Amino acid sequence: MQLRTKRLVLRAYESADAAALCEAKDISHEHLKPWMPWAQERPTLEKEEGTIAYFNQKEADGKEWTRGLFLHDGTFVGSSGYRLEEADVPSFEIGYWLDIRHIKQGYMQEAVRAQTEYLFTQKGANRVFIQCHTGNAASAKVARELGFEQEALLRNERRHVDGTLADSFIFAHTPESWAKMSAKTSSK
Amino acid sequence: MLLTKRLVIRRYELSDANALVTAKQATHEHLKPWFKWAHETATLETELVTIQNFHTQEAEGRKWPHGLFLHDGTLIGGIGWWIIREDAPSFELAYWMHTDHLNNGYMTEAVHAVIEALFSNNGAQRVVIGCDTRNLASAAVAKRLHFRHEGTHCNERRDICGELNDSHIFAHTPQSWENAKTKFANAMPSS
Numbered sequence: 262m263q264l265r266t267k268r269l270v271l272r273a274y275e276s277a278d279a280a281a282l283c284e285a286k287d288i289s290h291e292h293l294k295p296w297m298p299w300a301q302e303r304p305t306l307e308k309e310e311g312t313i314a315y316f317n318q319k320e321a322d323g324k325e326w327t328r329g330l331f332l333h334d335g336t337f338v339g340s341s342g343y344r345l346e347e348a349d350v351p352s353f354e355i356g357y358w359l360d361i362r363h364i365k366q367g368y369m370q371e372a373v374r375a376q377t378e379y380l381f382t383q384k385g386a387n388r389v390f391i392q393c394h395t396g397n398a399a400s401a402k403v404a405r406e407l408g409f410e411q412e413a414l415l416r417n418e419r420r421h422v423d424g425t426l427a428d429s430f431i432f433a434h435t436p437e438s439w440a441k442m443s444a445k446t447s448s449k
Numbered sequence: 450m451l452l453t454k455r456l457v458i459r460r461y462e463l464s465d466a467n468a469l470v471t472a473k474q475a476t477h478e479h480l481k482p483w484f485k486w487a488h489e490t491a492t493l494e495t496e497l498v499t500i501q502n503f504h505t506q507e508a509e510g511r512k513w514p515h516g517l518f519l520h521d522g523t524l525i526g527g528i529g530w531w532i533i534r535e536d537a538p539s540f541e542l543a544y545w546m547h548t549d550h551l552n553n554g555y556m557t558e559a560v561h562a563v564i565e566a567l568f569s570n571n572g573a574q575r576v577v578i579g580c581d582t583r584n585l586a587s588a589a590v591a592k593r594l595h596f597r598h599e600g601t602h603c604n605e606r607r608d609i610c611g612e613l614n615d616s617h618i619f620a621h622t623p624q625s626w627e628n629a630k631t632k633f634a635n636a637m638p639s640s
Contacts, residue, residue: 347605347606349606350604350605350606350607352604352605387604387613388602388603388605390602410603411600412601412602412603413599413600413601413602413618414599414600415575415599415618415620416575416597416599416620416622416625417537417574417622418534418539419536420534420536420537427537431600431602433602433603435603435604438603
């Protein structure tokens, strides 16, 4: 699956992307470290080659699809993907992170919108959700701006990277709420 | 094994298979909307396998199915819990009741004992009850025990007929459980 939006291309990682992925994670290290379990240590080219192989394996297993986000000129700006939660619903969870050099431009909103649309229209999704640490304002903002409904605040739901117990927000869309959301934004 | 005022909560033995068949057959229509396993007709053969599966799950250390018995040995229902996350230990609970024994507060008593054990002996930081929003009996137990309704997940699962439906998420943390116990104590000054 490759998705093209006004400013972005969302495509599967190739082994040649390891250097760009490594650079983005390295520059964004302090920005990602508070939220991402995998960002506790600085990346190396070798590790990122492994990361890409892992993404490809997950995709082959039919459970998880991770995409690199690139500007149309090929610049890598971040990463986002979805994971099959319940096959019989079907429901999917979307996750994401941005390179610190490309935040606050609405790129992630654009990428999540494209994937949500794809999941509802092409993959038969009946539920698409986003889960994040209640303190991760940037992540929650993406969900809220796309009209995902805050369904729940789960207490002590996760162990945060610093070892503390943390609460999680669950944001979700159904086909109905997504259709309403799309109608609203396209009429603007 | 947990012992409460009126109940024994213990793992199933193969010798419980007959009682399980009787209870499931009597309760079949009542449980059918909520449990996949209640769609099959229980026979001695199926329940011996069920109990063996329970033992396997328990041995794997992920899931702990238990029977609910009165002190006289009568099987009146089942309760099980499984681990959701290990790094921030959280458990989910599910339960069913024999129709002959409904409305006696047995399940509230059983869930009370199980969550107390999970918080005080198993290091739980979170205990969850997730249920179909139409399963009022299940939600009533959670409410009686002051679980907090944390939210409702839309289209979270398909029911037994294949229809999409929503799930309530009820949860306790160690702190909220302590608060609930204080409330129970104040509400029942004599006990």
